[in-house]
Amino acid sequence: MFPKPQVALSPNTFEYESFPLVKPTGFREYDARWLFEKEINLMGVQALGMGLGTLVHEMGVRPDIVTGHDFRGYSSSIKYALISGMMAAGLRVKDVGLALSPMAYFGQFELDCPAVAMVTASHNDNGWTGVKMGANRPMTFGPEEMGRLKDIVMNAAFKLREGGAYEFVANFRDRYIADLTDRPKLKRKLKVVAACGNGTAGAFAPQVLEMIGCEVIPLDVNLDHTFPRYNPNPEDMKMLHAIADKVRETGADVGLGFDGDGDRCGVVDNNGDEIFADKIGVMLARDLSKLHANAQFVVDVKSTGLFATDPVLKAQGAKTDYWKTGHSYIKRRVNELSALAGFEKSGHFFFNKPVGRGYDDGVLTAIAVCEMLDRNPGRSMADLYNAVPKTWGSPTMAAKCADEVKYGVVDRVVERFAQISRNGENVGGHPIVDLITVNGVRVVTDDGTWGLVRASSNKPELVVVVESPVSEARMRDMFKVVDDVLRENAEVGAYNQTI
Structure with missing residues (x-):
C-alpha cells in the first residue's frame, strides 16, 4: 500500500x-x-x-x-x-x-x-x-x-x-518540426532575432524559423538550465530589453522571444520597441480577420480593450469574447466557441483550424507573426504596430501574496471596488462604468481606462495590469487607485516589476 x-x-x-x-x-x-x-x-x-x-x-x-x-x-x-x-x-x-x-x-x-x-x-x-x-x-x-x-x-x-x-x-522532435514547417516558404526575406533565454526553445525555434525562410540571428539559444542571463519569460522586461538591444544592433525586422517551455512568444519591433502580447494579438486578429470573414476571437481579461473598440476589427466583422486568464480557460473557450484564435496578454496564443489545432504554441505564434509581415510587403513591424490605436498599458505586474490567502484578498478587493461603485465614488477622478468579475476584478472608468487585479493561477502572487486609451497619466492614476486598494491588505507584498 x-x-x-x-x-x-x-x-x-x-x-x-x-x-x-x-x-x-x-x-x-x-x-x-x-x-x-x-x-x-x-x-x-x-x-x-x-x-x-x-x-x-x-x-x-x-x-x-x-x-x-x-x-x-x-x-x-x-x-x-x-x-x-x-x-x-x-x-x-x-x-x-x-x-x-x-x-x-x-x-x-x-x-x-x-x-x-x-x-x-x-x-x-x-x-x-x-x-x-x-x-x-x-x-x-x-x-x-x-x-x-x-x-x-x-x-x-x-x-x-x-x-x-x-x-x-x-x-x-523531427516530426514536430516537420509539421510546423509543412507550409509555403516566406516570399519576403525577414531578418529575425530568435531569443530563447537558454531554455528549451533553443533546440527548436531557430531551426523552424530558418526552414520557413527567415535569416535567423540567435540570442541565448544554447541550452543552459542555469539560465545565466535572465529567466526565459517574454513578459519579463529583462528579456525584452535584451531582444530590443539585439534588434537595434543587427537591424533585424523583428525580435521573437520564447519562454521556458516554448508555448509563449514575445515580440519586439524593428525599432527595438517591445510590443506587449495583447497588442500583437490585435495585430494578428486584424490580419486573420481579413482572411476569415466574421472571425470570432477569445481574449483574457488582462488584455487591451482594443479588441472591442478597434475600428478595423469592427469593420471586418470580428467578434471578441473576454474570458478568464489562464491557458486552460482560454483554450477551452476557443474550443467551445469554435473561435479562430485566442490571445492572452501573457503570450499564450491559441490558433484553431485552419491555422492550428487549438493548443498554445509559441513557435507557431512566431510563424504567424512572420506570415503577417509576409502578407504586408513594404510595411515594417513598427508600421503595423503604429496603425493600431494608441493606448498606454503596463506590463504584467505581480505582487507577492501567499497561495493560502491570495484568493481571499482578491475577494476583498472585488468587494471594495463594488462598494466604491455602489456609493457613486470616483476612482482617479472618474466614475466606474463597469466591473468585470469573471476573473478577479477589472475596473473600467468612463474614459475607457481600466485596472485589473486577479490571483495568479501558478505562483503565490496577485497580478495587476492597467491601461488607458487617454494618456500615460491616466494609466498611472489607475495604478495608484488599484495599488491603494491592494495596500489595504497586509498580506500583499512587493511587486516583481512596476511602472
Whole structure:
C-alpha cells in the first residue's frame, strides 16, 4: 500500500526518503506547480502520477498518454518518477523526451493519445517544477479536474492497475518540426532575432524559423538550465530589453522571444520597441480577420480593450469574447466557441483550424507573426504596430501574496471596488462604468481606462495590469487607485516589476 502524502517533511531525513511529500497548494487552477524538494519530492511526484492514472481511468478515457520534459537540471528525474506512477496506475506512456509543451500537445494528435502530462515549470524560476495535464485534446485540465486530482493524491485514493506500459518515441522532435514547417516558404526575406533565454526553445525555434525562410540571428539559444542571463519569460522586461538591444544592433525586422517551455512568444519591433502580447494579438486578429470573414476571437481579461473598440476589427466583422486568464480557460473557450484564435496578454496564443489545432504554441505564434509581415510587403513591424490605436498599458505586474490567502484578498478587493461603485465614488477622478468579475476584478472608468487585479493561477502572487486609451497619466492614476486598494491588505507584498 502506497503511503499517504505528507504536506511537510524535512529534507535529509529518514521520513523524507520514506514518504511522499506533496504540498496541497501545488494543485493550481489548471496545472500543478511546486518548488522541487521543498514542496514535493520524487516520491510525491510518483504519487502524482498514480493519481493522474487513477483520474484518467475514472474519466473513462483510453489510457494512452504522451509525456515529455523541459530543459531544467531536475526535469528528467521528475518525469521518470511521474512515469513510474502513471504506469502503476495502468497508463500506457509514450515518452517524447526533451520537449516543448506544444510538442507534447502535438503528440496527442500525432501519436493518437487522448492524454498528456508535460513536466515543466514553464517560465517560473529555477527550483520550480510542475506538470501540464489533459485528457481531452486539445484541452488541458481546469479547476474541476485539478480539484479531483488533488483529492485522489492527498488521500492516497489510488486505484492501481495492470496494463501499464512504456515506449520512448525516438526522433519525435523531427516530426514536430516537420509539421510546423509543412507550409509555403516566406516570399519576403525577414531578418529575425530568435531569443530563447537558454531554455528549451533553443533546440527548436531557430531551426523552424530558418526552414520557413527567415535569416535567423540567435540570442541565448544554447541550452543552459542555469539560465545565466535572465529567466526565459517574454513578459519579463529583462528579456525584452535584451531582444530590443539585439534588434537595434543587427537591424533585424523583428525580435521573437520564447519562454521556458516554448508555448509563449514575445515580440519586439524593428525599432527595438517591445510590443506587449495583447497588442500583437490585435495585430494578428486584424490580419486573420481579413482572411476569415466574421472571425470570432477569445481574449483574457488582462488584455487591451482594443479588441472591442478597434475600428478595423469592427469593420471586418470580428467578434471578441473576454474570458478568464489562464491557458486552460482560454483554450477551452476557443474550443467551445469554435473561435479562430485566442490571445492572452501573457503570450499564450491559441490558433484553431485552419491555422492550428487549438493548443498554445509559441513557435507557431512566431510563424504567424512572420506570415503577417509576409502578407504586408513594404510595411515594417513598427508600421503595423503604429496603425493600431494608441493606448498606454503596463506590463504584467505581480505582487507577492501567499497561495493560502491570495484568493481571499482578491475577494476583498472585488468587494471594495463594488462598494466604491455602489456609493457613486470616483476612482482617479472618474466614475466606474463597469466591473468585470469573471476573473478577479477589472475596473473600467468612463474614459475607457481600466485596472485589473486577479490571483495568479501558478505562483503565490496577485497580478495587476492597467491601461488607458487617454494618456500615460491616466494609466498611472489607475495604478495608484488599484495599488491603494491592494495596500489595504497586509498580506500583499512587493511587486516583481512596476511602472
